[in-house]
Amino acid sequence: MSANLIAMLAEATWQTLYMVAVATVIGALCGLPVGTFLACSRKGELLSAPLVNKVLGIVVNATRSVPFIILVVAIIPFTRMVAGTSIGTTAAIVPLTIAAIPFIARLIENAIREVDSGLIEAARAMGATPLQIIAKVLIPEALPGITLGLTLAVVSLIGYSAMVGAVGGEGLGDLGIRYGYQRFMPDVMAMVVVILIVMVQLAQSIGEWIARKVDKRAPRNRGA
Template structure:
């Protein structure tokens, strides 16, 4: 393997990590509060606002229903407005973030809904306010599920980041398409696939480890 190819793979890997890290961060900032609200705002719940819940749920579902590659093309004007361009690593973060927010929101909602309702009733009986219940009961109890949900989101964004290469984004997907496919260099394509597999395995392993560490119900080894 030539030094030039190694350098291209390293640069493309860094670009992919950059895109995924920033879009995950922004997606979590937007998706976490939306997910908490969706989980707590149906009729009779802590933040009862059924009408807003229904409208927000429709928006989230509509965004999630659009195939990612179509979403990338459809929001090109918005991407240009935000990033100043529609191609490149920074521009790719815009559609990745928009795809991540509703995805993370639904994962967070599902994790919170799995919390035992008895804990909520006990906190209510003790006089806790809705926001106190959310901050001190729901989120801590749902943290393992939220962690696994964010892990799944990162894995999905790694796959999405490879798709962005087909429409002017950079990173491993772009390298695989331009060199592995268009220039008939199967060794490049193979290396891109291997790196993507390694990244996914690392993210999944780290995410599962963190989920076990934050799970108060799981027994832990004293020597761990």
């Protein structure tokens, strides 16, 4: 393998990591409050607002239902407005983030809904406010599920980041298409696939390890 090819693979890997990391962080920052609200705003719940819950749920579902490659093309004007361009690594972060927010929101909603309702009632009996219950009971108890949900989001974004290579998004997907497919270089395509597999495996392993560490219910080996 030539030094030039190694340099291209390294740069493309860095671009992919950059896109996925930024999209995950922004997606989590936006998805956490949205998912928490969705989990707590049905009729009779902590933040009871059934109409707003329904409307927000429709928006989230509508965004999630759009195939990612269609979303990338459909929001090109918005991407250009935000990033100043519709091609390149920074521009690719815009559709990745928009795809990540509703996905993460639903994962967080599901994780929070799995918390034992008895804990909520106990906190209410002690006089805790809805926001205190959310911050000190629901989110800490749902943290393992939230961590696994974010891990799933990262894995999905790695796959999405390869798709944006088809529309000038750079990264490993772009390298695989331009060199592995268009220039008939199967070794490049093979290396791209291997790197993507390694990234997914690492993300999954790290996410599962963190989830075990934050799970208060999980048994821990003494001295570990």
